Amino acid sequence: MKQLLKQLTETFGPSGYEENVRKLVRAEVKPYADEIKVDALGSLIVRKKPIRQTKDTKKIMIAAHMDEIGLIVSHVDGNGFVRFSPIGAVIRSYVLGGRVRFLNGTQGVIGFDRLDDLNELPTLDKVYVDVGATSKKDCPVKIGDVAAFDRPFAEFGNRLVAKSMDDRAGVLVAIETLRALKSTPHDVYFVFTTQEEVGVRGATTSAYGVDPDLGIAIDVTPTGDTPGSLKMEMDLGKGPCVKIKDVGSISDPRIVKWMIRTAEKIKVPYQREVLLVGGTDARAIQLSRAGVPVGSLSIPVRYVHSPSEMVDYSDLQNSVKLLTALLRTPIDLG
Ligand code: CO
Numbered sequence: 295m296k297q298l299l300k301q302l303t304e305t306f307g308p309s310g311y312e313e314n315v316r317k318l319v320r321a322e323v324k325p326y327a328d329e330i331k332v333d334a335l336g337s338l339i340v341r342k343k344p345i346r347q348t349k350d351t352k353k354i355m356i357a358a359h360m361d362e363i364g365l366i367v368s369h370v371d372g373n374g375f376v377r378f379s380p381i382g383a384v385i386r387s388y389v390l391g392g393r394v395r396f397l398n399g400t401q402g403v404i405g406f407d408r409l410d411d412l413n414e415l416p417t418l419d420k421v422y423v424d425v426g427a428t429s430k431k432d433c434p435v436k437i438g439d440v441a442a443f444d445r446p447f448a449e450f451g452n453r454l455v456a457k458s459m460d461d462r463a464g465v466l467v468a469i470e471t472l473r474a475l476k477s478t479p480h481d482v483y484f485v486f487t488t489q490e491e492v493g494v495r496g497a498t499t500s501a502y503g504v505d506p507d508l509g510i511a512i513d514v515t516p517t518g519d520t521p522g523s524l525k526m527e528m529d530l531g532k533g534p535c536v537k538i539k540d541v542g543s544i545s546d547p548r549i550v551k552w553m554i555r556t557a558e559k560i561k562v563p564y565q566r567e568v569l570l571v572g573g574t575d576a577r578a579i580q581l582s583r584a585g586v587p588v589g590s591l592s593i594p595v596r597y598v599h600s601p602s603e604m605v606d607y608s609d610l611q612n613s614v615k616l617l618t619a620l621l622r623t624p625i626d627l628g
Pocket residue numbers: 460491599
């Protein structure tokens with residue numbers, strides 16, 4: 295599982311450019327899928343059919359997004375310095391001093407315009423990428439080229455660190471659940487979505503296409519366990535979080551109950567999540583067509599949207615256990 299997570303997180307895939315991630319996921323899920331499709335926005339839709347189709351069979355959409363934050367070239371000056379526009383919520387304090395890698399393999403160092411006050415934090419329009427060029431002509435990237443943050447996967451004991459744990463950790467949980475599931479009474483659609491970081495766009499079209507009876511998003515969630523963090527319950531290493539509310543959606547209380555009941559039954563630790571910032575694909579699923587009941591299973595992560603997002607290995611294992619148990623048993627939302 296760690297090896298696959300390393301591969302997933304080290305793969306290039308900013309929003310709109312998820313192709314390499316999709317290839318990797320497709321190869322992993324192929325032996326376990328009954329049907330594989332790619333929709334017009336690039337989401338990979340992997341179906342696991344029920345043992346027996348009856349009138350009570352529920353169509354469940356599991357969503358995990360393949361894309362990551364990044365940047366897109368907006369200007370190259372005469373000396374070959376590259377200005378960019380962020381893809382998704384790029385956090386200023388995390389990018390300075392870092393490196394990026396473009397789809398064509400070009401690497402760059404992130405620098406910023408000289409500041410009068412060294413304690414000041416430059417705004418992104420004062421930040422640039424130095425790809426080693428000396429002029430616009432010899433610059434190996436052009437306007438519209440896309441880059442992702444560059445940082446290798448690392449293992450600190452039980453803590454795993456990489457860029458794009460958001461949401462490759464979720465992608466991993468979905469893949470491993472499909473592998474572990476073997477059979478299900480439900481009609482399950484594992485959807486590896488695109489363009490979440492720019493406004494849950496891939497989940498919007500794929501939820502419309504799948505037309506599920508209920509949905510669960512698998513995504514990371516920021517923790518409340520670091521110095522000066524927001525006052526929230528979620529801790530690293532204390533189990534998957536059952537989302538009750540975030541900024542984008544309020545989980546269906548029946549789904550929250552079902553998730554908690556299942557976690558308690560199989561004795562997997564879980565945490566109750568009220569997230570004060572951000573949202574997930576659950577929002578797009580919930581607001582699709584005439585509305586869909588949703589929940590989210592979240593993996594606690596520290597330093598979200600930095601090139602060193604940290605998760606705890608046990609949270610990944612317990613997330614797989616919980617999601618597998620949820621999909622193995624009949625659901626009574628009544
Ligand atoms: Co994110």
